[in-house]
Amino acid sequence: MELFPTEHIKLSELLEQIEDTIKNRFDSEFYWVSARTVNVKKYESNRRCYLSLEEVNNGTKTAEIRAVFWANYYHEIEQFENLTKQAFKDGTEIICKVKVRYHKVYGLNLDIIQLDVAHTLGLFELERQKTLDRLLKENPNTIQLYDGVYKTFNNRLPIPRIITKIALITAPNSDGQRDFQQELKQNKHGYTFSVSEYLTTIQGDTASTLIIEQLEHIEKNKDHFDVVAIVRGGGSLTDFKPFDDYELAKYVAGFPVPIFTGIGHDRNQSIVDLMAREQKTPTKVASTFVEQNFTFENNLIELKRNLFELVQEQLVNAKENLDHAKRIVRLSSPQTILNRGFAIITCGNKIIVDPGTINEKDELKTLLRDETIHSIVTKKTKNEKGFDI
Amino acid sequence: MKKDLTYNEAFDKLQEILEQLEQGDIPLDKLSTKVKQANEFIAICENKLRNIQAEIKESINTAVTRQTKKK
Numbered sequence A: 001m002e003l004f005p006t007e008h009i010k011l012s013e014l015l016e017q018i019e020d021t022i023k024n025r026f027d028s029e030f031y032w033v034s035a036r037t038v039n040v041k042k043y044e045s046n047r048r049c050y051l052s053l054e055e056v057n058n059g060t061k062t063a064e065i066r067a068v069f070w071a072n073y074y075h076e077i078e079q080f081e082n083l084t085k086q087a088f089k090d091g092t093e094i095i096c097k098v099k100v101r102y103h104k105v106y107g108l109n110l111d112i113i114q115l116d117v118a119h120t121l122g123l124f125e126l127e128r129q130k131t132l133d134r135l136l137k138e139n140p141n142t143i144q145l146y147d148g149v150y151k152t153f154n155n156r157l158p159i160p161r162i163i164t165k166i167a168l169i170t171a172p173n174s175d176g177q178r179d180f181q182q183e184l185k186q187n188k189h190g191y192t193f194s195v196s197e198y199l200t201t202i203q204g205d206t207a208s209t210l211i212i213e214q215l216e217h218i219e220k221n222k223d224h225f226d227v228v229a230i231v232r233g234g235g236s237l238t239d240f241k242p243f244d245d246y247e248l249a250k251y252v253a254g255f256p257v258p259i260f261t262g263i264g265h266d267r268n269q270s271i272v273d274l275m276a277r278e279q280k281t282p283t284k285v286a287s288t289f290v291e292q293n294f295t296f297e298n299n300l301i302e303l304k305r306n307l308f309e310l311v312q313e314q315l316v317n318a319k320e321n322l323d324h325a326k327r328i329v330r331l332s333s334p335q336t337i338l339n340r341g342f343a344i345i346t347c348g349n350k351i352i353v354d355p356g357t358i359n360e361k362d363e364l365k366t367l368l369r370d371e372t373i374h375s376i377v378t379k380k381t382k383n384e385k386g387f388d389i
Numbered sequence B: 001m002k003k004d005l006t007y008n009e010a011f012d013k014l015q016e017i018l019e020q021l022e023q024g025d026i027p028l029d030k031l032s033t034k035v036k037q038a039n040e041f042i043a044i045c046e047n048k049l050r051n052i053q054a055e056i057k058e059s060i061n062t063a064v065t066r067q068t069k070k071k
Helices: A011-026 A071-084 A117-138 A175-185 A207-220 A246-253 A271-275 A282-332 A334-339 B007-023 B028-070
Strands: A031-043 A048-057 A060-069 A093-103 A107-115 A143-146 A149-152 A165-170 A194-199 A227-231 A259-262 A344-347 A363-367 A372-376
Touching (some): A048 A071, A071 A107, A071 A117, A117 A271, A149 A271, A175 A282, A207 A246, A259 A271, A282 A334, A282 B028, A334 B028
Antiparallel strands (some): A031 A093, A143 A149
């Protein structure tokens, strides 16, 4: 048995052999592998991303290897984030195209040269659908689905006719905060709003919990608010996941004050959007509030106009009725009768209506328009049938 | 004649006389009195109508003023 080596080689020589072996075996090969990301470290300035890929079965790690996106493949991460609206971070299930590389100093690595975004999108969609199904199943009183539209307790709450008191959930010093406030302050109708800000992080793993905490604060003072706005600045930020969180979505769906979301996302709707009233951007949320007040004012002006018209109509009718009455009364007055050439006959200062009361030799007065004729009755005869004035 | 009639009360009474006049129900010796009464009811109605019109105009103007001040 050989106790000590008679010959040795340098470490580098050994590693060269390993390198050669690996190179010979893998140099022209590419593999699509499925794995989960861990220890993701992105260096945007020099466009590199170092990470590990791992596989876990039933809670036990069964494989792990270091991996890297070099600068010429860094765009894969950007594309992934743009399309999925999720940050490329730890715990993301991916399928990626890799090349095996061994380096004597840096060891074994996988160079990632492509990401299967469709796969990840599919997983997200699956997860999203699971969350939606769970929301429907576990909250039948506050969340229902009609013709593909989610009707929740919250998004069915009536919107106040006038909105003045707003609770705003947003990130401090964010574009969303600025855009929202600016749109309200510069509204062309000059309406004033009272906005109470509930500032918090709205991105990252803890965001959904933090937003719930702010909603809890608002709920304690719910009578002080007409509406709640949850806004986030649009732009490059990609982490959309907090708004697909089950607990946050559930809380929003049952929230007692109407919630409007403007979380800066044109393509997809988050689950929270579906549970509330979605307006896409902070500016649009603010302009919706302005419009609501403008609509109310317009309705009021219209009502006033209608009231005025109805009242005018009634007054005109009343005046016409009176004019009609005046005409009839004027036509019926004794003076009008005399003016037309008729006469009034009196006997002993009483108007004669029934000629049966007149006898021969009675003294009569015949009143005409300008004169009175005094006469004595000498004879009375009945009018013949068919007598016509 | 009662002066504190409402517009509707005065108009109803006027209407009653008008119907009698139109149907020729009023004896000639009462015609003069009825016409006088009708004219008084007309005067009451016209007076009330003018007041109502003025009140409505006033209230609309007040509402407009309030709204303007609010702005």
